[in-house]
Amino acid sequence: MEQYIIKGGNPLVGEVSISGAKNAALGILAATIMANESVYISNLPDVRDINVLLEAIADTGAIVERRGRHDVRINGATINNYVVENNFIKKMRASYYLLGAMLGKYHHAEVSLPGGCDIGSRPIDQHLKGFRALGATAVVRNGMIVVDARQLVGAHIYFDMVSVGATINVMLAATMAVGRTVLENVAKEPHVVDVANLLNTMGANIKGAGTDVIRIEGVRLLHGGDYSVIPDQIEAGTFLFGAALTKGDVTVKNVIPKHLDCLTSKLREIGCEVSECDDQVRVVAKQRLRSANVKTLPYPGFPTDMQPQMTVVLALSEGTSIVTESIFENRFKYVDELRRMGAEIFVEGNSAIIRGVPELTGTPVTAPDLRAGAALVLAGLAADGVTVVDDIKFILRGYEDFAEKLQGLGGEIKLIKNEHELQKSRMMIV
Numbered sequence: 001m002e003q004y005i006i007k008g009g010n011p012l013v014g015e016v017s018i019s020g021a022k023n024a025a026l027g028i029l030a031a032t033i034m035a036n037e038s039v040y041i042s043n044l045p046d047v048r049d050i051n052v053l054l055e056a057i058a059d060t061g062a063i064v065e066r067r068g069r070h071d072v073r074i075n076g077a078t079i080n081n082y083v084v085e086n087n088f089i090k091k092m093r094a095s096y097y098l099l100g101a102m103l104g105k106y107h108h109a110e111v112s113l114p115g116g117c118d119i120g121s122r123p124i125d126q127h128l129k130g131f132r133a134l135g136a137t138a139v140v141r142n143g144m145i146v147v148d149a150r151q152l153v154g155a156h157i158y159f160d161m162v163s164v165g166a167t168i169n170v171m172l173a174a175t176m177a178v179g180r181t182v183l184e185n186v187a188k189e190p191h192v193v194d195v196a197n198l199l200n201t202m203g204a205n206i207k208g209a210g211t212d213v214i215r216i217e218g219v220r221l222l223h224g225g226d227y228s229v230i231p232d233q234i235e236a237g238t239f240l241f242g243a244a245l246t247k248g249d250v251t252v253k254n255v256i257p258k259h260l261d262c263l264t265s266k267l268r269e270i271g272c273e274v275s276e277c278d279d280q281v282r283v284v285a286k287q288r289l290r291s292a293n294v295k296t297l298p299y300p301g302f303p304t305d306m307q308p309q310m311t312v313v314l315a316l317s318e319g320t321s322i323v324t325e326s327i328f329e330n331r332f333k334y335v336d337e338l339r340r341m342g343a344e345i346f347v348e349g350n351s352a353i354i355r356g357v358p359e360l361t362g363t364p365v366t367a368p369d370l371r372a373g374a375a376l377v378l379a380g381l382a383a384d385g386v387t388v389v390d391d392i393k394f395i396l397r398g399y400e401d402f403a404e405k406l407q408g409l410g411g412e413i414k415l416i417k418n419e420h421e422l423q424k425s426r427m428m429i430v
């Protein structure tokens, strides 16, 4: 089982280049199959979730040509299989984007019920509500979601809650529906806008992505194109919070500073210096940081995907903080692990009450999901002594070269592939 072994204590200092956004790329890759021409995607992050989705796309019969570590050409003209049932895909939430893409293009799709990080119950009723409103039937049969339509017709759909996945999925299907679709109460995340921008590059007619209402005039055909994925807001945030936590000085490069406003405003509030220029953001933390209250909200609110990293920062800040998770009901599972490192955190319902401690100490911990795993790595880098983070398969799903990038900033962290390597590294590191 892969693990990270970390010796804490070094401030993170230096520059790090941010990869393409995983959650944007997942929607984008699904969208590419809707054309019968080549679509070239660049700035793809080289992470497990992306590689699994590419495998699933190849399984449909589409041409998937890896042109480099971060570039791919996809052509959906040769698709001959509308059933996506793959051992890996069950573990990955974004497999469901193939439902919207294939329903839009072929009026039929069958995809395994999605898995993904265990952070809450994660229903998909809003996706199905949208598909049905466009005229499709949507049922769950033998563990598969089966969607089918004779014709898709544009509709006015008001989502019951703001959902990134439902917004993207229904937008995909509506892109090739007959007539006009209006989606209300939609997600405004940068990755929703990125998927809409790609679809427009391919000839779609989508307006309003990034606002509460998306208007789509259906088109009969989509064509090829060339598109670069936006930088990953959450990866960038993770490194900036690492700077805050280790009293470091980190510049993230290749970012869109506007996408980071919800994070940098919190970093300023707790005492960090933040500066921005063009496509870079720098965070400097010189002294112990202050407490703050944080509530996760849909974009442009504070992202749930940065909640564990924020909690770790506050665990070492002076005073008492409250972090409220309002998106997923099960996203505090890492708190027990942090407590074993010396943090004083109590979870009451959907809030964590954090009494800042002056130091954390290293110990073996287990990553319960992707972002919590990244937060435990940050905790290890700030802690006194050695931390071993187990079950890092979750982290590898979403962070490209995480250990290497942290090493480039002065962090002592190593990816370990087996028990033998672990013992060897322990002896070297302690």
Ligand code: EPZ
Pocket: 023, 024, 026, 093, 094, 117, 120, 121, 122, 123, 124, 125, 126, 127, 128, 161, 162, 163, 164, 165, 166, 187, 304, 305, 327, 328, 329, 370, 371, 398
């Ligand atoms: C996306 O998940 C991201 N995943 C998540 O990233 C992220 O945490 C989440 O958005 C919120 O920003 C991908 O993009 C692949 P939602 P998604 O639908 O689309 C409820 C990461 O670490 N809901 O916006 O599944 C749902 O239960 C992760 O990269 C319904 O009730 O999230 C939740 O409470 C993990 N019915 C809320 O809405 C539905 O049909 C928001 O979920 C859909 C959602």
